[in-house]
Amino acid sequence: MSLVPVSALLRQAQAEGYAVGAFNCNNMEIVQAIAAAAEAEKAPVIMQASQGAIQYAGIEYITAMANVAASMISVPVALHLDHGTSFEQVMRCIRSGFSSVMIDGSKHALQENIALTRQVIAAARPVGVSVEGELGKIGGTEDDIHVSDADAFFTDPEEARIFVQETGVDALAIAIGTAHGRYKGEPKLDFDRLEKIRSLVNVPIVLHGSSGVPDEAIREAIRLGVCKVNIDTNIREAFVDSCRKVMTDLPDEIDPRKILGPAREATVELIREKIRIFGSSGKA
Structure with a gap:
């Protein structure tokens, strides 16, 4: 299959009460691993690339690999820019073949965020690319983007209503207590805030920083309207922990395939487990 926009996947998820997993590569x-897990679970899936991933692997490689993966499996796949911070970067991803983009204008005042998001939508929508916006700052570190605990703040429900109404964005990432990276303790999600936002906006809601959030909290967030759940840190942990184990058990191993192969399999199992938690198994 060819790549599809995230909006196409989230409309069905919203209608049927599950969430689509968005996994960083x-x-x-x-x-x-993302492709194999999605195919095994017969689940729609979102491959995400952050600014750091694009800098590391190269935008051409990321786009080519996602297209090859999508062509080799039977389930729908979207390729999504995670935390794009400028119009120029978003346009580069659209030109390269991304089927969906996120413009993160959360560091700006509300009206500036609205203006930037509308600019991206005006360029993306005519070419069939969906757009995710963000309102409220999610704490933690995502590649080169760091938000301190002091600067992080929750999404205001009324501002969410205004933002969605004035932008027509396809999906909205909100801040309700999650954070990027590893948690120091157990995160406490503001479900009352989520429920209020859901009552005021009719677009799919996105939960960032979901690695480390208890499964039951994720399920409750999905019940209250979250349709896209982002996972990055858990993938890194599964992949690197497997590599460490092989190199510890076999210190003389020099074949990278024998180190990275088991890491890939560990990542498949992690992603399959997440897909089942999100309720998207069999929804392709």
């Missing part, structure tokens, strides 16, 4: 093995 940084190399070939992780792209293969």
Whole structure:
């Protein structure tokens, strides 16, 4: 299959009450793992590339690998820019073949964020690319983007209503207590805030920083309207932990395939488990 926009996947998820997994990829093995897990679970899937992934692997490699993966499996796949921070970067991804983009204008005041998001939508929508916006700052670190605990703040429900109404964005990422990276303790999600936002906006809601959030909290967030769940840190942990184990058990091993192959398989299992938690198994 060819790549599809995220909006096409989230409309069905919203109607049927499940969430689509959005998994960050940084190399070939992780792209293969995302595709294999989605195919095994017969689930729609979103491959995400952050600014750091694009800098590391190269935008041409990321786009080519995603297209090859999508062509080799029977389930729908979207290729999504995670946390794009400028119009220029978003346009580069659209020209390269991304089927969906996120413009993260959350560091700006509301009206500036609206203006930037509308500019991206005006360029993306005519070519069939969906757009995710963000309102409220999600704490933690995502590649080169760092938001301190002091600067992080939750999404205001009324501002969410205004933002969606004035932009017509395809999906909205909100801040309700999650964070990027590893948690120091157990995260506490503001479900009342999520429920209020859901009552005021009719677009799919996105939960960033979901690695490390308890499964039951994820399920409750999905019940209350979250349709896209982002996973990055858990993937890194599964992949690197497997590599460490092989190199510890076999210190003389020099074949990278025998190190990265098991890491790929560990990542497949992690992603399959997440897909089942999100309720998207069999929804392709």
